[in-house]
Amino acid sequence: MLHPSIKFVIIFLFILVSGCREEDFISPAPNSKKILKIIQNSSDYNIFTYSNDRLMRFQTFSSGENNFSISLFYTESNFLRREERSYNKQLQSFDFHYDEKLRISSSDFAIEGTNIYYLKYYYDQKNRLIKNEQYRKDESIPLFRTEYNYDQNDNVIEKRVYDETDLIQKHTYRYDGKINPYYEIRNNLFYDYTFSKNNVLEEYDTLYYGITPYTMTIKNVYTYDEYGYPSSKISDVEESGNKKSIAVTYHYQN
Numbered sequence: 347m348l349h350p351s352i353k354f355v356i357i358f359l360f361i362l363v364s365g366c367r368e369e370d371f372i373s374p375a376p377n378s379k380k381i382l383k384i385i386q387n388s389s390d391y392n393i394f395t396y397s398n399d400r401l402m403r404f405q406t407f408s409s410g411e412n413n414f415s416i417s418l419f420y421t422e423s424n425f426l427r428r429e430e431r432s433y434n435k436q437l438q439s440f441d442f443h444y445d446e447k448l449r450i451s452s453s454d455f456a457i458e459g460t461n462i463y464y465l466k467y468y469y470d471q472k473n474r475l476i477k478n479e480q481y482r483k484d485e486s487i488p489l490f491r492t493e494y495n496y497d498q499n500d501n502v503i504e505k506r507v508y509d510e511t512d513l514i515q516k517h518t519y520r521y522d523g524k525i526n527p528y529y530e531i532r533n534n535l536f537y538d539y540t541f542s543k544n545n546v547l548e549e550y551d552t553l554y555y556g557i558t559p560y561t562m563t564i565k566n567v568y569t570y571d572e573y574g575y576p577s578s579k580i581s582d583v584e585e586s587g588n589k590k591s592i593a594v595t596y597h598y599q600n
Contacts, residue, residue, distance in 0.1 A: 379575055381527040383597040394531070396599075400424065401534035418534060426450070426536060440465075442536070449473060450536060463489070474500060475541060494541070497521070501542040513554060520548040524574040527596060545576055561586055 380401075385391040389410040395403040406414040419428040425448070431438040438457050445451040455463040461483050468477040474496055479488040487510065495504040499521070507515035521544040532540040546566060553560040563584045568576045579594040 378530050379527070379573065379598040380530065381596060382599055385595045385597070386592055401531050404535060416535070426534060429536070440536075447473070470496075472500070499523075499543055501544050502538070505538070515554070516552045518550045519546050521545060522547050522568065524568070524570055524576065527575055527598070 380396060381394050383391060383393055389407070391407050393403075393405045393407070394401060395405075400418070400420060402418055404416040404418075405412055413434060415432045417430045417432075418426060419430070421427045425444065426442055428442065429440040431440075436457065437459070438455065439459075441454045441456075442450050443452045443454075449469055450467055452467065453465045454461055455465065463483060464481050466479045466481070467475060468479075470476050475494055476496075477491065477493050480490040480492075481487070482489055489510065491508045493506045493508075494502050497503045501519065501521045503519055503521075505515075505517040505519075506513060519542070521542065524545055526539075526542055526545050528535070528537075528539040529541075529543050545568060546564070548566070549562075549564040551562040551564075565582045567580045567582075569578045571577050575598065576596050578596065581592040581594065583590050583592060
């Protein structure tokens with residue numbers, strides 16, 4: 347079994363509501379709104395860059411420094427072909443492959459141009475991702491496995507991560523009935539945030555590393571624009587007894 351610190355690093359590389367109520371009905375947006383920037387404070391934010399209506403780059407800044415970025419490349423038919431990540435000045439890449447239903451079926455993961463891992467993806471009858479398996483190159487036994495459960499509104503309500511033998515992460519979610527701006531770019535960014543239609547109201551995380559599990563709870567309160575897109579958010583975060591509040595604002599293309 348891998349050392350817990352090694353598990354955390356590898357997983358980080360790979361993972362970067364019931365029926366509608368009356369108050370959930372919103373005015374139809376004239377066009378889908380593209381998210382441009384999500385600001386946590388003046389020095390912590392995400393930037394989204396587009397070209398020809400496609401997301402081309404996603405960047406994360408912490409304390410004003412660009413510590414994580416994703417560049418996206420497409421086929422002539424506008425399918426996501428390759429993703430290049432820069433993480434702490436290290437270049438990582440994913441090359442995507444598709445099945446006969448035009449779903450991503452596998453990907454090759456490389457670090458600094460050397461293939462290290464490959465992933466396989468599995469879907470349900472509604473074409474929702476329900477499992478991925480992560481392998482070392484030239485091996486047939488998964489190093490990690492991630493499983494997803496959904497509600498009737500196509501939101502991920504539970505995510506479980508396993509190593510070769512044990513459950514090592516569990517995440518559960520509850521949602522609002524509004525538009526998740528990440529879901530609008532789900533065909534561009536193959537990422538956990540883009541899998542669910544709605545926004546997370548509550549998140550409960552448990553990481554089973556070491557003797558005592560690490561726990562985190564996030565409770566979000568949103569304000570929305572007239573079309574049902576979030577315009578701001580207050581996140582109350584509790585990590586193993588430590589509490590803090592985070593204010594977030596969302597900015598879109600006009």
